[in-house]
Amino acid sequence: MLGSKRRDLEKKMEEEGRLPPGQSATLQFPVLHYGRIPAIELDDWQLRLYGLVENEVTLDWETFSSLPTSTQVVDIHCVTRWSKFDTEWEGVAFTELMKLANPKPEAKFVIAHCYGGYTTNLPMEAMTDDDVMLAYKYDGKPLDPEHGFPVRTLVPKKYFWKSAKWVNALEFVDEDRLGFWERAGYHNEADPFKEQRFAGRSGGGGLW
Ligand SMILES: Nc1nc2c(c(=O)[nH]1)N[C@H]1C(S)=C(S)[C@@H](COP(=O)(O)O)O[C@H]1N2
Ligand SMILES: [Mo]
Numbered sequence: 324m325l326g327s328k329r330r331d332l333e334k335k336m337e338e339e340g341r342l343p344p345g346q347s348a349t350l351q352f353p354v355l356h357y358g359r360i361p362a363i364e365l366d367d368w369q370l371r372l373y374g375l376v377e378n379e380v381t382l383d384w385e386t387f388s389s390l391p392t393s394t395q396v397v398d399i400h401c402v403t404r405w406s407k408f409d410t411e412w413e414g415v416a417f418t419e420l421m422k423l424a425n426p427k428p429e430a431k432f433v434i435a436h437c438y439g440g441y442t443t444n445l446p447m448e449a450m451t452d453d454d455v456m457l458a459y460k461y462d463g464k465p466l467d468p469e470h471g472f473p474v475r476t477l478v479p480k481k482y483f484w485k486s487a488k489w490v491n492a493l494e495f496v497d498e499d500r501l502g503f504w505e506r507a508g509y510h511n512e513a514d515p516f517k518e519q520r521f522a523g524r525s526g527g528g529g530l531w
Contacts, residue, residue, distance in 0.1 A: 334406055341398055343515035349405040354469045357503065361438040361489050368473055370457070372424035372476075374434075374495035380423050384473065388459070390415045395454055397479035399486070400515035414458035417450050420493070422521050430495035433489035434502065435476050443487050443502035444511070445478060454479050457490065482513040482520070 333348035342348065349363045365384040373379045375527045400406045427448070435443050447454070458477040459466060466472040471488030478485045484504045509517035520524050 332408065336398075336406070341408065342406060343400055344518050345520075346400055346404055346406040346515065349407055352407060352470070353401065353403075355401060355403065355407055355483075356469075356488060358439050359439065360468050362468075362471060363438055363489060365473060369491060370474065370523040372420060372495075373492065375427040375430040375497060376495050377425035377427060378423065378514035382423075387415065387453065387474070389455075390419055393456065395456070397454060397477075399479055399483050401483045402509065402513075402520050406515075411462050412458040413463070414456040414474070416453070417455040417457065417476075418453070419455065421451070424493075424495070426495045428462065429497045432496050432499045434494040434496060434500055435490050436492040436494060437487050438491050440487040441487060441489075441503050442506060443476075443485050444500055445481070445485060446499070449478065449481065452478075452480060480514065481507075482515055484509060485513050 329348055332350070333342060334343040336348055363455075368384050370382045370387055371380070372382075390414050393416055394410045394411065396409050398406060398408045399410055431447050432517050433445055433447060435445075454477075456477050457474050459474045461467070461470060466475065472492070474490055475488045476486050477507050499511070501511065505522075508522050510522050512519045
């Protein structure tokens with residue numbers, strides 16, 4: 324049964340230290356976002372790298388999808404308390420894009436901008452981690468529209484709201500600027516293992 328499969332997985336992940344506090348395992352792939360799913364044509368799609376960079380660049384699909392890719396298997400953790408294990412993604416490493424844009428030394432934060440207006444912010448150190456990518460395949464197939472087609476950021480060490488679906492720009496800035504959920508009171512650092520769900524609160528407490 325699904326229920327016992329789920330619980331067995333959860334137990335195993337807990338034993339392996341892969342289940343963050345306050346999280347439950349899911350075998351599904353829940354869909355969460357604010358607003359509607361944008362309809363994006365590959366012919367119109369663009370990714371802009373701008374702000375404090377030596378080289379401002381705008382990539383079209385053809386150019387972006389010919390960049391070297393990497394594949395990785397990671398666990399993802401949503402602040403609404405589900406964790407999904409061993410998810411497989413393919414895409415372009417953030418560090419690969421840095422080679423094109425060449426951020427200036429003053430660039431300390433990165434703001435991801437999305438079709439539909441969603442934003443999320445992260446420090447450069449978090450973005451340059453070797454598991455951060457602009458993912459365009461999940462489980463060997465193009466992303467589904469509801470999961471961010473054609474491209475999303477993937478920052479697996481943070482709660483999943485920091486992984487921006489339908490991304491269309493990365494802005495490099497010197498001072499931090501809160502994104503959509505961060506302005507609404509979510510924790511700016513968002514480390515699931517420290518249970519950084521909400522600002523001004525280190526533990527899980529309250530709202531959920
Ligand atoms: N553009 C955009 N990206 C987004 C969101 C959003 O509302 N808009 N929601 C975030 C949140 S809160 C979560 S939990 C994940 C959910 O990703 P999924 O629907 O692929 O599971 O997307 C994140 N990325
Ligand atoms: Mo979320």
